[in-house]
Amino acid sequence: MKATAKANTNIALIKYWGKRDEKLFLPMNSSLSVTLDRFYTITTVEFNESFEKDIFFLDNVIASDKEVEKVSKFLDKVRIAAGVTYPALVSSENKVPTAAGFASSASGFAALAAAAAKALQLDLSGRELSVLARQGSGSACRSIYGGFVEWHKGIEADGSDSFANQLLDENAWDFSILSVLVASEQKNVSSRDGMRQTVLTSPFYKGWLDTIEGDLSALRDAIGDRDFDSLGKVMESNALKMHGTMLGAEPPILYWQSGTMDVIHHIQLLRSSGIPVYFTIDAGPNVKVLCMPKHEQIVYESLIKLPKVKKVFTCHPGEGVTYL
Template identity: 60%
Template sequence: MNSSLSVTLDTFYTVTTVEFNEKLTEDVFFLNGEKADHTDTERVSNYLRAIRKFAKKHLFAVVRSENHVPTAAGFASSASGYAALAAAATKAIGLNLPPQELSQFARLGSGSACRSIYGGFVEWQKGVKEDGSDSFAVPILHEDDFPIAVLSVMVATNRKKVLSRAGMKRTVETSPFYQGWLDTVEHDLSELKHALELRDFTLLGEIAERNALKMHATTLGANPPFYYWQSATMEVMEAVQNIRSQGIEAYFTMDAGPNVKVLCLPEDEQKVYDQLKQIPSVKKIFTCHPGPGVTFLPTGEADVC
């Protein structure tokens, strides 16, 4: 696999509480105020099982999570969700873990969640050990060190047909394009870290856009092939290129989903926003900036952007 780099955003976050109780006979999970279905509850319970084993405590829990991230649409809801769950659950069971260990626990739920433990720009180091003990996130830049704007453009609200984990598995196992992308990742990551060191927004945007296109191309070679883009996705991408031709620096990137993240400088965000808002297929635009990682609220909840 490969190392990766992301930016934790201030607009998207999850607030989670975990209460372990010796009287419970099973885990209970509430998502956005409603009792979760069996599949989601089982997913959370499986994750808590690892924490129980590490803490040597056989206690079940009530988990309440308010997710302020569009789910399964390419806005990294699992990253925010599992980072918050890792922080809240480990603290509730009596484990006061340093950030590195917390990052490792978050990774067990969702790989990208390990980065959301920290704020700002964060690298997930893939590690080389078979047991994964050296695979965790490290902070690169604090959220205030490099001011940028990220316009998260929503073109679809429905749950994506191929979820991230299943899509990645299919791509890795069957796409002949995957190795070609993998061969370029380390170079792109090195260049991206160099761009952050120099605070070079142009280089940052160019690499992010190029790498996203290469990543999405790998899904077309999978068996069976699939893709996350919709026609509206392409409209936004083309609009960003048109904005750039006007001399305004804007670059697009995407996770595994149809929605688009547009990078620009803070002084240009309103101009970019206004042009993107004119696209009929755009449903909503979230204005985001680099934000903090895990924060423990006075009530004991874990708040993760």
């Protein structure tokens, strides 16, 4: 009753913004991501009836009560599915530094879901595993698969049809994803609160939802055609639209900082010089930049020179969950 799984983080090209059910992590809109090759979580789960209670080591340190509670609550779903009540020892190695501009919840819950389900020999399909991981953190369902992944929002109240599937293998199309760090401070509004506030108060939220299917369809076409410029344009518009949606919230939500603007304008400048390069921005100030591998070096070198840029991490499309 012990298993180890590794899951990579992912970056949304069509963003997930807004929940229809906060407990089940059911989204208001479908989203589309690419799984990355460099930032991951490795988690070992061992169930044992002789354990007294759930224990959670994060990077070899006992986790806080709050974190243990989150993990326990998630493991309960797996235990219920397996018909057992054994406590678990969970040990996680988190290789998604906050300082790299990625949240670790996606890879964290994908790895936890995979390891726990395997430890209890649940023999879940990819779809079932994505539904399970989703209940720990929404975007975790997309990290089950490698390459390009779509998370279908679903319509059922129990979330059974809110799952992810792979659109294209990570080896089928390569490009470079540069995570450009302009700030490492804690953001002033959490994604959870930002989503809630936007859904409840922004007059733009309906417009956001109304255009998601069009964005998804355009992005699916771009992926099918390996059309980098189309992918970049849709991704960029979608990210700016998400941030626009938040600016309409009451009170308004603004995650951007001066470095964010510098990177955006620099990308526009590079593009006007003929290099196909595009950006996306999650709920925070940092920017992710996409370009073709042949331009990776020149894009990296020009970004790292910007005064407000602290660090640039380069990734590529990566694989889904693996078992170690």
